[in-house]
Amino acid sequence: MSLLAILRLELRRLLLRPWPWLLAAAVLAWLGWNELLAVGAFLKAQDRLALLPAAPGFTDIVAVPLLAQFAEIALLLVPLLSMQALAGERRAGTLALLLAQGLPARSIVLGKYLALLLWLLVLLALVVLxxxxLAPATHLDWGKLAAATLGIALLLAGLLAVGVACSSYTRQPPLAAALALALTLALWAGVAQGRAPQLAGPVLGWISLPTHLQPLLRGWVGTDDLAYFGILIALALSIATHRLGRERELG
Amino acid sequence: MSSLPPRLALHAVSRRRAGRLVLEPTTLQLAAGDVLGLLGVNGAGKSTTLMLMAGVLAPSHGRVELNGADLAEWPQRARRHIGYLPEHAPLWPELTVREQLDAHGALRGLRGAALHVPRDTLLQRLDLAPLARRLCAQLSLGQRQRVGLACALLHQPDVLILDEPGTGLDPVQTENLRTLLRERAAAGAAIVLSTHLLTEVTALCTRAVILHQGELRHDAPLHTGAAAWRVTLGAKQAESARTVLSALSAAIEIEDAQHVLVRLHHDADVALLARTLVGAKLALLGLEPASPPLARVFMDIASGRVERAA
Known part of the structure; x- marks a missing residue:
């Protein structure tokens, strides 16, 4: 009940703020332009691709790279979006209103998280659109596209959980965003290890985001990768809930 | 004697911040109908005390009880039973005034008529109806304060905790607020309000508490609209005075054969008291306030003229 009330309140506030809309518009405009360039390159390469026995198609050359680009944009977008979640409430004094109503920390964290996630998933749906x-004019690999979309959705959910956790530790939203960005980049830095796994230890390789995103972008859905994102989300949200639960003690 | 637990009770509640004691062990009780004025200079610990009462902060030691239940164990009870207006009335700026009230109602589990009826009543009572569709970000200080009050009053709580509720209100709105709070107290709510204005306390409160440097230094009832006077009479005239003064709207207490303590109610004044005694041919040898006025007590404590309790 309280979770639903917070979710509805957060969604309402999110829809009324201008900057999430501006961010969404900028992301869609950038990706739309890049899709046009990718489609142009794909059309130019048709003759050469036709000679290859297992040539990459529209999904490999246009759709999945577009989603991969969105993943890179999300590294910056999600911390910007999540920084207000708890830090903004704390700074504005409205967190006290929520605490004075005896709302459980779990409900506050989950309500805010789910509202932001819903907004990000709507943006992802528009990106996938x-x-x-172009589907009627080309051949889409639906399985690969679905796996890549699932991968990006999990990435967004993971990054958002990290962002909310960072937001729970400060009353300064920019600091929360910087902290979330630093953590995100640290997790993303595994991209080098992902490309050269022999250089990284098994643990470092396993905790890096790209290690688990790349298989999904290639169309391989593995329980190992799903478990990784599940653990990342659960861990980050638990940290946020624990910190907010101590708000009454810490002040 | 009533068996009902106090609406709100603080049992040796203290609070530390960064290793420093910002509120020393404090014990307070509020019964239904009590209106407690919390006074103190800046940094005295008023807001910390209110946050502890509202469940926003947890005590470092001691416990806060709401209707007999430990607030730390049952924080969800605050949802229905406490209305809290923090300092500066924080609001969600993206929402309109009506949406703000709806959001507060929904968070407290109010729906349908249980939400809409008190919401519309409060919009009218606090003169917010013309602002119902205005964004909270566009409100003035006084308007924000009234919206914050409406949010605190929406669910008709048993305990109202108000931090500087009169900030930014004009005299008409201040009187309106007093009327509203008196009605809530008459309906059985316990009210705590923190303020810098002594007039606010004397006009509204039944009891005043003064905090200084995190310590409770004064806790005494106020006789709203009344004053207590110590009357000195001729030898053995106290009993006669009681008979004479029984016609007055006052509480009379004989201290000894020559001294009477008279607490005047709002429809009697000291001039009438003196006229009645002199008219009855009693020897009026002295007439002085029985207790120092709140302003003097406050100034004595704030200036350090009153030493802290051992």
């Missing part, structure tokens, strides 16, 4: 609009 870009290649889907």
């Amino acid at each position: 870009l290649p889907l609009l």
Whole structure:
């Protein structure tokens, strides 16, 4: 009940703020432009691709790279979006209103998280719509596209959980965003290890985000990768809940 | 004697911040209908005390009880039973005034008529109806304060905790607020309000508490609209005075054969008291306030003229 009330309140506030809309518009405009360039390159390469026995198709050359680009944008977008979640409430004094109502920390964290996640998933749906609009004119690998979309959704959910956790530790939203960005980049830095796994230890390789995102972008859905994102989300949200639960003691 | 637990009770509640004691062990009780004025200079610990009462902060030691239940064990009870207005009335700026009230109601589990009826009543009572569709970000200080009050009053709580509720209100709105709070107290709510204004306390409160440097230094009832006077009469005239003064709207207490303590109610004044005694041919040898006025007590404590309790 309290979770639903917070979710509805957060969604309402999110929809009324201008900057999430501006961010969404900028992301879609950038990705739309890049899709046009990718489609142009794909059309130019048709003759050469036709000679290859297992040539990459529209999904490999346009759709999945577009989603991969969105993943890179999300590294910056999600901390910007999540920084207000708890730090902004704390700074504005409205967190006291929520605490004075005896709302459990779990409900406050989950309500805010789910509202932001819903907004990000709507943005992801609009991004996926870009290649889907060309589906009647081309051949889409639906399985690969679905796996890549799942991968990006899990990435967004993971990054958002990290962002909310960072937001729970400060009353300064920019500091929360910087902290979330630093952590995100640390997790993303595994991209080098992902490309050269022999250079990284098994633990470092396993905790890096790209290690688990790349298989999904290639169309391989493994329980190992799903478990990784599940653990990341659960761990980050638990940290946020624990910190907020101590708000009454810490002040 | 009533068996009902106090609406709100602080049992040796203290609070540390960064290793420093910002509120020393404090014990207070509020019964239904009590209106407690919390006074103190800046940094005295008023807001910390209110946050502890509202469940926003947890005590470092001691416990806060709400209707007999430990607030730390049952924080969800605050949802229905406590209305809290923090300092500066924080609001969600993206929402309109009506949405703000709806959000507060929904968070407290109010729906349908249980939400809409008190919401519309409060919008009218606090003169917010013309602002119902205005964004909270666009409100003035006084308007924000009234919206914050409406949010605190929406669910008709048993305990109202108000931090500087009169900030930014004009005299008409201040009187309106007093009327509203008196009605809530008459309906059985216990009210705590923190303020810098002594007039606010004397006009509204039944009891005043003064905090200084995190310590409770004064806790005494106030006789709203009344004053206590010590009357000195001729030898053995105290009993006669009691008979004479029984016609007055006052509480009379004989201290000894020559001294009477008279607490005047709002429809009697000291001039009438003196006229009645002199008219009855009693020897009026002295007439002085029985207790120092709140302003003097406050100034004595704030200036350090009153030593802290051992």
